[in-house]
Amino acid sequence: MALVTFTSPEYRDKTVYAVAGSHTQTVLKLALENKIPINFECEDGECGTCVVKVSSIDNKLQRMGGPLTEKEKSVLKQLGKITQAELEQMIVDDLPSEWRLACQMIVRDEDIRVEY
Numbered sequence: 001m002a003l004v005t006f007t008s009p010e011y012r013d014k015t016v017y018a019v020a021g022s023h024t025q026t027v028l029k030l031a032l033e034n035k036i037p038i039n040f041e042c043e044d045g046e047c048g049t050c051v052v053k054v055s056s057i058d059n060k061l062q063r064m065g066g067p068l069t070e071k072e073k074s075v076l077k078q079l080g081k082i083t084q085a086e087l088e089q090m091i092v093d094d095l096p097s098e099w100r101l102a103c104q105m106i107v108r109d110e111d112i113r114v115e116y
């Protein structure tokens, strides 16, 4: 079961730990269930409002972060969070970007920190 730590520089004292109930749940859904004030609008990977920084805090050797959806790639590029070169390197390394859209990222069985 994945432990997700939500943290924000604006709410330093309000780090929230949440456990993902299933592996079909998005980071945004988990945040809303736990009353984490992540900004969002479209909930469909279009607007980029829900951009978050995700890092693995798991001791597993194998990273589990899922691949970016096509919408995420496009929006994150528009936001200037990732470059085409970084996108290509991610495919080579088989590792996701640290920048994700909370409404698109599915929580895997990996402990992560989500900065919003």
Ligand code: FES
Residues within 6 Å of the ligand: 039, 040, 041, 042, 043, 044, 045, 046, 047, 048, 049, 050, 051, 075, 101, 102, 103, 104
């Ligand atoms: Fe619009 Fe996630 S809420 S991209």
